[in-house]
Amino acid sequence: MTQKRGRKSTAELSTVAVDQRFRAPPEPPKSLSRLQAEVWRETCRRLPGDWFRDHHLALLRQYCRHVVAADRVASLIKHVESGEALELPDYDRLLKMQERESRICQALATAMRLTHQSLDKKVAAAKARTPGCIPPEFDGDSAPKPWE
Secondary structure, X not given: XXXXXXXXXXXXXXXXXXXXXXXXXXXXXXXXXXHHHHHHHHHHHOOOOOOOOHHHHHHHHHHHHHHHHHHHHHHHHHHHHHOOOOOHXXXXXXXXXXXXXXXXXXHHHHHOOOOHHHHHHXXXXXXXXXXXXXXXXXXXXXXXXXXX
16 A cells, blocks of 8 residues: 555544454354354364354354364264274274364364464464564563473
């Protein structure tokens, strides 16, 4: 954006620019279950307000569904493992379901840049733009470095 020369107009002076980083996180859609909505809120709570754009919300919705499905499969595996008679074909099927859900969750998280590597890059860029606006959980300066 280029700077205009001269004095600002009344319209320019009366307009307030909204910083998207401080907007409220999106509310979960009604189509999600209670558990899926909890995953939605927890995911959004940990990130700056501008993290999820409108075109990310469909991915976030699916991510929440798959996280809950992965948890359900994990509880089924735990139930089968605690039983006396372990049916190998059923156990194998559950493990394949768990692998599939894990891959889907990882792919969606990567697409929305929720992985550690993505977070580190995005937070570093945000920190360089506006010092002091990074939430404490993203401030890497407070944690000891692995080489220290």
